[in-house]
Amino acid sequence: MGADIFAWLVQDGITNGAIYALLALALLLVFTVTRVIFVPQGELITFAALSLAMLESGRVPGTVYILVFGGLAAAAIEAVVALREHRLRRLPRIAMLYVALPLAVAAAVWWAAPRRPDQWVQVLLVLAMVVPLGPIMYRIAYQPLASASVLVLFIVSMAVHYVLTGLSLVFFGGEGLRSSAFSDAKFRLGVVDVTAQSLWVVLASLVIIVALWLLFERSIYGKALRATAINRVGARLVGIPTVLTGHLSFLLAAFIGAVSGILIAPITTLYYDTGFLIGLKGFVGAILGGMASYPLAVAGALALGLLEAYASFWSSAFKETIVFAIIIPPLIWLSLRSRHVEQEEEE
Amino acid sequence: MIPSRVALMLFAAFIVAAPLFLSAYQVALMNYIGLATLISLGLVLLTGVAGVMSFGQQVFAGLAAYTTAVLTTKYAASPWLGLVLGLLLVAAVALFLGAITLRLSGHYLPISTIAWGIAIYFMFGNMELLGKHTGLPDLPPISLGGARLDSGPRIYYLIWAFALVLLVAAANLLDSRSGRAIRALRFRAVMAESFGVDTARLKTIVFLYAALFAGLSGWLYAHFLRFVSPSAFNVNAGIDYLFMAVIGGASHVWGALIGASILVVLKEWLKDVLPTSFGASGNYEIVLFGVLMLLLLQRASTGLAPVLARWTIAPRRRAFVASSAGLPKREVVAAGNPLLEIQNVSKRFGGLVAVRDLSFSMRSGEILGLIGPNGAGKSTMFNLITGVLPADGGTISFQDERIDGMAPSRIARLGLARTFQHVNLVGGMSVLENVAIGAHLRGRHGTLRAMLRAERTEEARLLAEAARQIERVGLAGHVHDAAGSLPLGKQRLVEIARALSADPILLLLDEPAAGLRYAEKQALAALLRRLRAEGMSILLVEHDMEFVMGLVERLVVMDFGEKLAEGPPAQIQAHPAVMEAYLGGVA
Numbered sequence: 001m002g003a004d005i006f007a008w009l010v011q012d013g014i015t016n017g018a019i020y021a022l023l024a025l026a027l028l029l030v031f032t033v034t035r036v037i038f039v040p041q042g043e044l045i046t047f048a049a050l051s052l053a054m055l056e057s058g059r060v061p062g063t064v065y066i067l068v069f070g071g072l073a074a075a076a077i078e079a080v081v082a083l084r085e086h087r088l089r090r091l092p093r094i095a096m097l098y099v100a101l102p103l104a105v106a107a108a109v110w111w112a113a114p115r116r117p118d119q120w121v122q123v124l125l126v127l128a129m130v131v132p133l134g135p136i137m138y139r140i141a142y143q144p145l146a147s148a149s150v151l152v153l154f155i156v157s158m159a160v161h162y163v164l165t166g167l168s169l170v171f172f173g174g175e176g177l178r179s180s181a182f183s184d185a186k187f188r189l190g191v192v193d194v195t196a197q198s199l200w201v202v203l204a205s206l207v208i209i210v211a212l213w214l215l216f217e218r219s220i221y222g223k224a225l226r227a228t229a230i231n232r233v234g235a236r237l238v239g240i241p242t243v244l245t246g247h248l249s250f251l252l253a254a255f256i257g258a259v260s261g262i263l264i265a266p267i268t269t270l271y272y273d274t275g276f277l278i279g280l281k282g283f284v285g286a287i288l289g290g291m292a293s294y295p296l297a298v299a300g301a302l303a304l305g306l307l308e309a310y311a312s313f314w315s316s317a318f319k320e321t322i323v324f325a326i327i328i329p330p331l332i333w334l335s336l337r338s339r340h341v342e343q344e345e346e347e
Numbered sequence: 348m349i350p351s352r353v354a355l356m357l358f359a360a361f362i363v364a365a366p367l368f369l370s371a372y373q374v375a376l377m378n379y380i381g382l383a384t385l386i387s388l389g390l391v392l393l394t395g396v397a398g399v400m401s402f403g404q405q406v407f408a409g410l411a412a413y414t415t416a417v418l419t420t421k422y423a424a425s426p427w428l429g430l431v432l433g434l435l436l437v438a439a440v441a442l443f444l445g446a447i448t449l450r451l452s453g454h455y456l457p458i459s460t461i462a463w464g465i466a467i468y469f470m471f472g473n474m475e476l477l478g479k480h481t482g483l484p485d486l487p488p489i490s491l492g493g494a495r496l497d498s499g500p501r502i503y504y505l506i507w508a509f510a511l512v513l514l515v516a517a518a519n520l521l522d523s524r525s526g527r528a529i530r531a532l533r534f535r536a537v538m539a540e541s542f543g544v545d546t547a548r549l550k551t552i553v554f555l556y557a558a559l560f561a562g563l564s565g566w567l568y569a570h571f572l573r574f575v576s577p578s579a580f581n582v583n584a585g586i587d588y589l590f591m592a593v594i595g596g597a598s599h600v601w602g603a604l605i606g607a608s609i610l611v612v613l614k615e616w617l618k619d620v621l622p623t624s625f626g627a628s629g630n631y632e633i634v635l636f637g638v639l640m641l642l643l644l645q646r647a648s649t650g651l652a653p654v655l656a657r658w659t660i661a662p663r664r665r666a667f668v669a670s671s672a673g674l675p676k677r678e679v680v681a682a683g684n685p686l687l688e689i690q691n692v693s694k695r696f697g698g699l700v701a702v703r704d705l706s707f708s709m710r711s712g713e714i715l716g717l718i719g720p721n722g723a724g725k726s727t728m729f730n731l732i733t734g735v736l737p738a739d740g741g742t743i744s745f746q747d748e749r750i751d752g753m754a755p756s757r758i759a760r761l762g763l764a765r766t767f768q769h770v771n772l773v774g775g776m777s778v779l780e781n782v783a784i785g786a787h788l789r790g791r792h793g794t795l796r797a798m799l800r801a802e803r804t805e806e807a808r809l810l811a812e813a814a815r816q817i818e819r820v821g822l823a824g825h826v827h828d829a830a831g832s833l834p835l836g837k838q839r840l841v842e843i844a845r846a847l848s849a850d851p852i853l854l855l856l857d858e859p860a861a862g863l864r865y866a867e868k869q870a871l872a873a874l875l876r877r878l879r880a881e882g883m884s885i886l887l888v889e890h891d892m893e894f895v896m897g898l899v900e901r902l903v904v905m906d907f908g909e910k911l912a913e914g915p916p917a918q919i920q921a922h923p924a925v926m927e928a929y930l931g932g933v934a
Binding site: 007037148154160166280287328 | 381390395400426447448457459461462463465466469470471586589590593595631632633634635636638641644645648930
């Protein structure tokens with residue numbers, strides 16, 4: 001392998017690794033705060049990427065339907081709960097958040113899509129469509145089962161994943177889409193051409209990682225999330241509502257998912273179900289990092305990106321086998337290290 | 348309400364008669380249900396009962412299916428050889444994967460099972476030998492006693508014979524010595540370990556069974572369809588099997604059957620109905636399927652089996668023969684010999700020193716009290732002695748044998764039994780079954796005999812012993828009650844009965860009198876004195892001074908992880924440092 005191919009693979013690996021790192025962080029966040037293994041993250045990536053590609057071609061992406069009808073469903077559930085508890089004063093807020101807001105976003109997309117706005121407007125529209133799906137999803141599917149076992153929550157995740165994959169096929173069809181690059185510029189760095197798109201990906205990932213760090217360290221909401229992650233019961237006892245941290249972690253995860261989708265859309269052709277595999281690679285990255293520490297999860301995800309790049313170069317048929325089998329060595333290591341007996345918290 | 352035996356007979360009769368009135372298509376559907384039942388039955392044991400989540404069962408089915416496919420199509424081997432070698436391969440892979448994942452905490456497992464599921468799926472799809480993505484066609488049918496099982500209705504009886512036998516075997520297993528240990532794995536692993544259950548080994552065994560069930564299903568599948576391709580063994584298939592177990596009721600053996608029936612039928616039905624009503628443009632069935640699953644989970648998150656069982660099956664009480672011959676007992680250790688020796692033991696949790704340089708010793712036949720204010724490190728000391736926590740420094744010896752660094756299950760073998768400060772009973776099990784866990788090490792028959800019901804004599808003895816100990820602590824009226832339904836004070840007595848069933852040399856009691864009423868405390872004190880008279884040694888952590896002072900010969904007082912004082916009760920009561928610690932300074 002020549003130095004140029006080597007360097008090109010490094011670039012490719014780091015670009016993908018940066019996206020896996022973002023996903024690993026989101027998955028870790030959601031898992032530690034809510035115990036949900038957030039499989040539908042993959043669909044959020046798909047929705048964001050395919051919506052961007054559709055906006056670019058002047059079409060209205062089906063994501064708006066998911067947003068509006070999801071919002072209505074969540075509003076209906078909230079309204080029933082509010083009526084049952086005789087807290088009618090919550091109704092306007094519910095209507096605002098779950099009905100008016102999605103409708104406003106949908107209207108903006110309907111209006112803007114045929115006019116082919118600038119790319120950054122498209123990106124904003126995609127974020128406005130995809131990010132609210134996180135909290136809506138939490139409200140509909142997870143909140144009623146917030147205290148169920150990890151197993152049941154995982155099955156819920158799979159059910160949501162099925163629903164969204166099905167909808168994804170309905171709205172985006174079976175054909176692959178790809179959006180145009182944010183910039184076609186290239187820089188010569190030693191022997192290799194660095195594309196501006198990879199720089200975008202890496203930069204955006206860095207900005208988000210730093211922003212997350214600031215959020216966790218400095219803001220009261222971030223601290224509430226951390227407290228819940230460390231000790232759920234304790235956090236509730238000091239007055240941190242489970243519902244709030246649940247919504248918040250899903251909001252952040254959806255944001256990260258959407259950004260990942262936007263970043264990856266110009267790099268690879270995405271199909272309606274591609275997000276699932278990408279999301280899983282985020283998981284593998286998180287596992288490589290031990291599923292507990294954020295910096296290690298980032299390192300694990302970068303390593304995974306590099307490995308994937310080389311695996312696809314050496315043996316493209318067995319690429320996925322290699323990428324998913326890579327978790328075996330760290331598992332062996334972790335297994336040899338652990339000795340105490342585990343039990344789940346409560347029945 | 349019908350008794351469970353009758354329900355089983357009725358179901359078996361239905362299975363035997365079904366092909367007589369079902370269409371060929373419906374029989375094929377029944378075959379799929381039987382095949383799925385086998386896999387989700389493994390998941391009920393593994394995930395629902397033992398708490399080990401796996402999305403990788405289709406891998407084992409695939410390994411067995413491909414093994415038999417390659418052997419029978421390329422080497423013209425008999426399908427039965429394919430079964431044997433397939434199951435051997437499955438067992439080898441399961442032991443390897445189990446070894447690297449089962450010791451890890453909960454969240455690694457589901458993801459790593461998905462990961463290996465994907466890895467092996469792509470391997471199936473890319474290997475020349477396995478026919479790549481198109482798969483391997485033209486498998487021969489299974490021959491059984493001269494009959495060629497070459498059509499759906501013919502292989503039907505083989506599939507369902509396996510399914511029924513294994514359903515009953517799994518139910519037998521859960522209702523046995525090993526079964527009680529398996530049922531404790533999920534929420535009470537520390538407790539099970541403290542009574543001698545090698546939890547890591549037991550998890551591996553359950554994992555192996557689940558893998559073999561899946562392998563069997565894969566073999567049957569390959570010779571039923573007579574064709575294998577990777578698509579039947581993709582990750583979604585693995586997820587579906589777990590769906591089945593959860594929907595059916597993951598902690599009930601029959602939940603596997605219920606879940607498999609519902610999922611297989613629902614998926615077929617949705618495939619048939621939806622395209623005609625919505626047009627064939629998208630795959631709406633998967634959307635509707637997901638929505639139905641969500642609704643079902645939100646309505647009944649424990650699955651359907653418990654709900655159905657409540658309506659139809661009469662609850663069964665575990666019978667036991669009180670007059671059953673006793674279990675062998677340990678030799679009584681002569682009083683006055685060195686028993687427990689603790690030297691310079693320390694334990695830190697991050698920056699907090701829970702136990703600092705603590706030393707004390709105990710002789711056999713003694714009741715030693717370990718007292719101290721809240722947070723003094725008493726319970727940590729208990730966990731260090733029993734091996735639940737590893738010590739950071741110092742040595743612990745029991746009867747002149749070093750036990751620090753040993754696994755709790757090995758320490759239990761030496762004759763230590765304990766109770767827990769936070770009651771550690773298996774909620775869904777009766778008092779009798781909970782207490783019988785204590786006698787785990789006094790039985791020896793394993794999972795295979797339990798499945799075949801070939802351990803009933805020993806089982807009767809274990810239960811009789813448990814019943815005796817329950818009577819001894821004064822709970823004879825509660826033998827069949829669910830352990831979780833008792834008030835806290837009585838649950839503590841159940842803990843003591845469980846520890847006594849282990850026939851220990853040294854009994855460690857962590858706050859046994861908390862939550863008891865005056866008369867109950869008197870009775871407990873009398874019981875402990877009687878035990879001492881019989882030659883048992885007791886280490887007692889307690890807050891109730893009146894209770895402790897009247898009972899023990901010696902006291903060790905701890906404060907902030909250090910030993911404050913040691914001596915007979917009268918001396919301790921007058922000790923200035925002790926009064927300082929308890930009363931905040933001598934006035």
